[in-house]
Amino acid sequence: MATLFVSDLHLDPARPDITRLFGAFLDGEARASDALYILGDLFEAWVGDDDPSETGAYVASKLHGLAGAGVAVHFQRGNRDFLLRQAYAARAGFSILPDPAVIMLDGAPVLLSHGDALCTDDEAYQAFRAQTRDPEWQARFLSQPLEARLAFAAQARAASTARQGELAQAGTMEAITDVAAAAVEDLFLRYGVDTLIHGHTHRPAIHALTVAGRPRRRIVLGDWYTQGSVLASTPEGFDLRALPLAGDPGR
Numbered sequence: 001m002a003t004l005f006v007s008d009l010h011l012d013p014a015r016p017d018i019t020r021l022f023g024a025f026l027d028g029e030a031r032a033s034d035a036l037y038i039l040g041d042l043f044e045a046w047v048g049d050d051d052p053s054e055t056g057a058y059v060a061s062k063l064h065g066l067a068g069a070g071v072a073v074h075f076q077r078g079n080r081d082f083l084l085r086q087a088y089a090a091r092a093g094f095s096i097l098p099d100p101a102v103i104m105l106d107g108a109p110v111l112l113s114h115g116d117a118l119c120t121d122d123e124a125y126q127a128f129r130a131q132t133r134d135p136e137w138q139a140r141f142l143s144q145p146l147e148a149r150l151a152f153a154a155q156a157r158a159a160s161t162a163r164q165g166e167l168a169q170a171g172t173m174e175a176i177t178d179v180a181a182a183a184v185e186d187l188f189l190r191y192g193v194d195t196l197i198h199g200h201t202h203r204p205a206i207h208a209l210t211v212a213g214r215p216r217r218r219i220v221l222g223d224w225y226t227q228g229s230v231l232a233s234t235p236e237g238f239d240l241r242a243l244p245l246a247g248d249p250g251r
Contacts, residue, residue: 006221036071194217204242222240
């Protein structure tokens with residue numbers, strides 16, 4: 001049996017095909033696994049556990065069913081759903097992990113992270129991240145009416161899209177929005193692990209590197225915008241692959 005990892009699903013009512021793909025994954029392959037780890041950005045936006053969206057209800061039902069079938073389900077907050085709280089976790093049947101978190105896989109420690117904290121070259125984002133992770137800021141935000149929070153999320157997404165366009169036009173998109181090598185090395189040294197799994201950058205790959213004279217491995221999960229990026233860990237090793245959309249076997 002495998003341990004499965006996913007990240008950056010960005011589930012949203014505007015993309016019901018991806019939500020259906022995730023539901024099929026939970027009802028299928030995930031049912032035969034030992035555990036499922038969701039490393040952030042499960043939703044495109046999350047403004048509080050009182051969000052009445054059908055997408056959130058559907059995902060909670062599917063995840064709760066998976067947990068009820070005996071599969072351990074764990075979740076790390078991402079930059080889109082950092083406001084997800086215990087109320088929704090209880091509905092969905094998963095535990096919330098800190099970021100970063102160390103787990104044991106086949107007797108070896110493995111570090112898990114969403115990955116946005118590693119993008120230290122993006123100073124504007126890191127400032128926004130520091131502000132929105134402040135407990136007082138979150139308490140003030142969550143005290144606002146749902147409509148106001150939804151409007152803020154829409155504005156934040158529009159601003160993010162506009163900034164990405166500016167970075168792409170300037171030719172700095174790839175460098176600024178990827179992880180910084182120094183931040184990755186610091187994380188390896190701080191936690192003393194040889195394997196790091198993260199998402200956020202939407203650049204799926206398995207990177208071999210050397211840190212402090214030891215071989216290390218950084219595994220980057222892909223997104224679910226046009227496919228389903230899944231990492232499976234078994235005693236034989238890691239398998240990073242993409243699930244095609246239904247009706248599109250060639251993608």
